[in-house]
């Protein structure tokens with residue numbers, strides 16, 4: 001075959017394609033465990049941030065390691081010391097049976113796409129606009145230095161204007177008072193919807209109440225700034241100006257995930273335990 005013939009050119013091009021695709025596929029498969037480990041490390045870091053153990057620059061804020069920049073080993077160490085990750089059945093709020101589901105390998109996002117591991121949400125109830133939700137979800141229980149429950153962190157997500165907003169909400173052990181919120185993944189516009197990441201806006205959430213005295217969800221992101229005399233101020237977070245749609249998305253996803261169809265049973269159980277009535281109700 002002549003070097004400058006058409007069949008030779010096609011042969012070389014085909015061989016090159018095959019060799020390159022083997023390299024790309026090999027790299028994708030070979031790097032998958034590392035990608036997964038990085039993803040898990042990132043999630044641990046986000047949980048530590050919303051719990052106030054790390055700041056957003058990755059500096060440790062509490063305990064013996066205070067002031068230290070958290071490398072991966074520190075993040076793993078802090079997570080192991082302070083956080084209990086549990087998989088719960090959202091229908092009951094109880095811990096999932098490890099015989100049915102393996103918490104080590106469970107992927108909530110994959111579960112939400114799988115009809116066997118998720119439920120369909122009626123459009124009229126789909127406040128977070130996610131169509132389906134996984135049957136089982138992780139909760140992160142934050143322990144103090146004596147091993148007592150200090151706060152809980154719940155993963156929440158739902159549609160903003162352009163994208164799905166993925167966040168974590170930290171609650172007090174009363175199951176009602178917000179301690180913090182963080183959004184670690186979204187595609188909203190920088191300077192507008194992406195202000196959900198802004199520490200100043202996130203700080204407005206601390207101390208807000210989720211439910212009224214009857215357990216009905218009241219918390220919402222309001223348009224503008226609520227008046228200090230507003231009797232509902234404890235349930236109101238200032239909206240982000242120029243980003244009303246993202247702000248409403250945040251309100252709605254919180255209302256869905258803390259409502260009766262998602263974390264409601266878990267959070268209400270926590271509240272009963274906090275009131276001292278939970279000793280006999282499992």
Ligand SMILES: Cc1cc2nc3c(=O)[nH]c(=O)nc-3n(C[C@H](O)[C@H](O)[C@H](O)COP(=O)(O)O)c2cc1C
Pocket residue numbers: 161162188189190192193194240241242243244245246247
């Ligand atoms: C280029 C562009 C990007 C925008 N990005 C966002 C966004 O990320 N989130 C959002 O709620 N609104 C965004 N908006 C504005 C919305 O279209 C809408 O006007 C706004 O949510 C209304 O909020 P306001 O009532 O506070 O002005 C964007 C508008 C433009 C032109």
